[in-house]
Each structure stands twice: as structure tokens, then as C-alpha cells.
Amino acid sequence: MRIASxxxxxxxxxxxxxxxxxxxxxxxxxxxxxxxxxxxxFIERYMTNPNGTLASHLKDEAxxxxxxxxxxxxxxxxxxxxxxxxxxxxxxxLFKKSYDLLKSKFLxxxxxxxxxxxxxxxxxxxxxxxGDDFRMIDALLKAYDIWKQEEYVSTAKEVxxxxxxxxxxxxxTDFHDFSINYSSNALSLVYVDTVAMQSMVQKKLIDQxxxxxxxxxxxxxxxxxxxYPKLFDTNAGQYLFDEDVNLIDQLIVExxxxxxxxxxxxxxxxLKNEWDQNHQLMGRYNRKSQKAVVPxxxxxxxxxxxxxxxxxxxxxxxxxxNSQMLSFRDKDLSFKGGYVFDQNTNIFDNLIPLLAExxxxxxxxx
Numbered sequence: 001m002r003i004a005s006x007x008x009x010x011x012x013x014x015x016x017x018x019x020x021x022x023x024x025x026x027x028x029x030x031x032x033x034x035x036x037x038x039x040x041x042f043i044e045r046y047m048t049n050p051n052g053t054l055a056s057h058l059k060d061e062a063x064x065x066x067x068x069x070x071x072x073x074x075x076x077x078x079x080x081x082x083x084x085x086x087x088x089x090x091x092x093x094l095f096k097k098s099y100d101l102l103k104s105k106f107l108x109x110x111x112x113x114x115x116x117x118x119x120x121x122x123x124x125x126x127x128x129x130x131g132d133d134f135r136m137i138d139a140l141l142k143a144y145d146i147w148k149q150e151e152y153v154s155t156a157k158e159v160x161x162x163x164x165x166x167x168x169x170x171x172x173t174d175f176h177d178f179s180i181n182y183s184s185n186a187l188s189l190v191y192v193d194t195v196a197m198q199s200m201v202q203k204k205l206i207d208q209x210x211x212x213x214x215x216x217x218x219x220x221x222x223x224x225x226x227x228y229p230k231l232f233d234t235n236a237g238q239y240l241f242d243e244d245v246n247l248i249d250q251l252i253v254e255x256x257x258x259x260x261x262x263x264x265x266x267x268x269x270x271l272k273n274e275w276d277q278n279h280q281l282m283g284r285y286n287r288k289s290q291k292a293v294v295p296x297x298x299x300x301x302x303x304x305x306x307x308x309x310x311x312x313x314x315x316x317x318x319x320x321x322n323s324q325m326l327s328f329r330d331k332d333l334s335f336k337g338g339y340v341f342d343q344n345t346n347i348f349d350n351l352i353p354l355l356a357e358x359x360x361x362x363x364x365x366x
Contacts, residue, residue: 038337039329039354040085046335047347051121052101054078058335059344060119072119076106076128080135081351087142088358095143099152102136107155110178111162126179130172131191133159138196141203153203160205170213171234185235189228190252192218194259218257226270227287228253244284244293251304258311268312271305275320281305299328299339299349303356310363322360325353 047055049072056069056078069075079098086095105121106113113136115129140156143149166176166183173184174191192214200206217232221239227250229239254267270290274281281301282292302325309318332340339349 037354037357039339039350039357040337042335042337043082043347043350043354046338047350049074049119049121051105052097053105053117053119053121054082054347055119057344057346058338058340066125069116074105074117074119074121075347076113076115076132076136078347078351079106080132080139081348081355083136083139083143085351085355085358087139087146088355088362090146092147095139095147099140099143099155103155107159108178111158112176112178113159115175127175127177128163130163130174131188131193133163134191134193134196137205138193138199141196141199156200156203157205160200164206164210168234170210171232172214173234174231185233186231187217187234188231188249189217189221189239190249192253192256194218194256215260218253218260219262223266224287226266226290227285228267241287243287245287246284247281247301248283248298248304251301251308255304255308255311258308268308271308272317275317279324281321297324297328299325300352302328303352303354306356306360310359315363318360318363322357325356329353 043054046058049055053074055072056075057071059071061071069077079101083095083098083102086092086098102113105117108114108123108126112128113133114123114125115127115132116125117123137156137159140152144152144156163172167173168183168185171187172191173187176183194215197206197211197214201208201211221229221232224241227241227245230242230245230249231240232238233240250267254264257264271281280297282294283296283298283301284294285291286293302321305321306318306325309315309321328339330336330338332338332343334340334343335345339345339353
């Protein structure tokens with residue numbers, strides 16, 4: 001009887017320990033949800049590969065077009081926005097993890113940032129992506145200002161030095177293929193990152209003349225009715241337009257122009273009119289007719305519109321846009337916190353809304 005009683009007590013103790021462990025795991029998960037944005041939780045829970053890289057899509061699909069990230073492939077774009085988010089949150093632990101990924105997975109021995117990795121962290125490309133490089137340089141320099149880690153500046157300098165060495169006719173361009181030593185002649189205007197390049201000048205990573213040369217592209221660009229050109233051809237010295245414009249590109253260019261202090265009197269009135277008349281901003285518009293050419297809205301479009309409104313100090317409009325953006329979250333309750341449609345999503349449509357949501361919170365708090 002005593003032996004049986006003792007066995008029962010041991011079994012009860014083991015059961016209690018097991019229940020306690022389960023409860024602890026549940027409480028940890030609940031705490032993770034409550035202490036961060038639900039979108040951050042979604043990204044960490046569902047969009048992170050086992051090696052820590054951020055997957056470009058929720059679904060694991062085979063690669064199609066090699067010029068785009070698909071399935072669980074990881075993009076330098078995603079890491080750059082994630083690092084900017086960590087800086088905005090002043091989350092030193094999250095930034096350090098991202099920095100370690102940059103150093104261990106994305107930064108090549110030649111000093112350029114690899115734009116795409118396989119899900120396992122291996123690389124099959126030998127090119128960079130300028131806009132992503134600038135995002136990371138910007139985040140690294142801001143992180144240094146907060147946490148005073150010298151390695152952040154040294155890494156930013158290493159990447160900047162590599163970019164300087166592969167310019168075309170004095171301009172940074174969209175990419176350089178380091179396997180064949182070829183630079184694109186195209187400079188997408190969305191990549192002319194005002195704030196990043198300002199920080200690079202301040203930290204003496206580039207000369208003022210280089211900064212001025214690129215800012216002139218934003219100051220002098222033609223406007224065809226409402227919309228900005230897509231890119232600048234550095235060989236021909238000409239701006240080129242798309243017939244149908246991506247509103248994501250237009251919004252980023254406008255953000256950079258506002259940061260530069262350029263008075264804008266065309267795109268912003270158009271956006272506000274679209275919002276007032278239709279309470280919608282669509283994904284793509286025809287350049288000439290100024291009519292939407294797609295039937296969909298995009299969380300990232302609204303996220304970028306929020307960031308633009310904040311640059312304009314228009315808090316009321318930012319709040320309205322944010323509400324519309326958040327209406328697309330949690331459509332699929334299987335993926336709480338995510339902007340998921342038909343069981344899939346791309347990470348840009350989660351990272352940009354996360355950055356916008358956080359920036360708005362910071363603005364309202366201040």
C-alpha cells in the first residue's frame with residue numbers, strides 16, 4: 001500500500017510538472033503576443049525560416065522567375081525593413097539578431113549584400129539591390145547613434161565602399177553583378193534614399209558632391225500629369241516613365257522628396273482626392289488617365305501612405321489610412337496578426353504595415 005501510494009504521488013508530481021510546463025509555454029506565447037505588435041508576432045512565428053532568415057512568402061513554393069523572391073526564399077529587402085523596425089522600436093536585442101544575420105548570411109566576402117538567399121541560407125546569386133543596401137546602411141547608422149556599437153558603422157562603411165566602387169557614370173545604380181563585373185545603367189528613383197544618403201554624408205561614407213548629384217534627380221524630375229518617372233537611365237541621362245505606375249514606387253519617391261524639403265503639389269492632392277472620393281488607394285494607376293488599372297488594394301500601399309502622411313505632419317490622415325490598413329489584417333484567423341489572403345502573403349505586405357503602425361504609435365505618443 002505504501003509503495004502504491006508513493007507511486008501515485010510520483011505520478012501526480014510528474015503530471016503537475018507536465019501541466020506546469022504546458023502552462024508556462026502558453027503564458028510565454030501569450031506574453032509574446034501582448035508585448036509586441038501582433039504582426040511582429042506573426043512574422044516571427046510564421047514568416048521566419050529555421051535559420052532565422054525572413055521568408056519572402058508564407059507558402060513554400062518552387063522558384064519561378066529568378067528576378068523575384070518566391071516561397072521561403074529570403075530577401076535583403078526584408079532584412080533591411082526589419083532592421084529599420086528594430087531601430088524604430090529601439091529594440092536592441094532584435095536589432096542585434098538582425099545584424100548577426102546580415103554578417104553571417106547576407107554580407108559577401110567582397111563586401112556587397114546578397115539580395116536573395118535560398119531558404120537554407122545559401123546563395124545562388126552574385127548581385128546586390130541598391131535600395132535594400134541603403135535601408136540597411138540607414139538602419140546601421142541610426143543603430144550606432146542609439147547603442148554606440150562601432151561595428152555598425154564599420155559594416156556600413158564596408159558596404160558603402162563597395163557601392164562607391166561600382167557606380168556608373170558617377171551614379172549608384174540598381175544592381176551590380178559581381179560575378180561578371182557588370183553594373184546596371186538604370187537607377188530606379190525609388191532607390192534615391194534621401195535620409196540614408198544624408199546619414200552617409202554625416203558619417204563621411206560618401207562625399208557631399210555625390211549626395212548632391214543624386215538629390216538633383218529628385219529635385220529636377222519631370223512630372224507627367226500627376227505621377228513621377230520610374231527610373232533614370234545613367235547612360236542616356238534621361239528619365240523614363242511606366243505607362244501603368246505602381247503606387248508603392250510613387251509613394252516612396254514622394255516620401256523621399258518630402259524629406260528633402262521639396263514642395264509637392266500634384267501627387268499628394270491626387271492621393272487625397274482619391275481617398276476623399278473613394279476612400280481607397282488602389283495598387284496601380286494608368287499614368288495618362290489617372291484611373292486605377294487593378295481591382296485590389298494593398299496593405300503596403302496604405303502603410304507607405306501612413307508614413308507619407310506622418311512626414312507631412314498630417315496625423316489625422318495618417319490615422320484614417322492606418323485604420324484602412326488594419327482592416328486587412330486578421331482576415332485569416334489561422335494566422336493571427338498577418339495580412340494573409342488565400343492562405344498566403346508576401347512579407348513586404350506585413351513589414352511595411354508593421355513599420356507604419358509603429359511609426360504612427362510613436363508619433364501619437366510624442
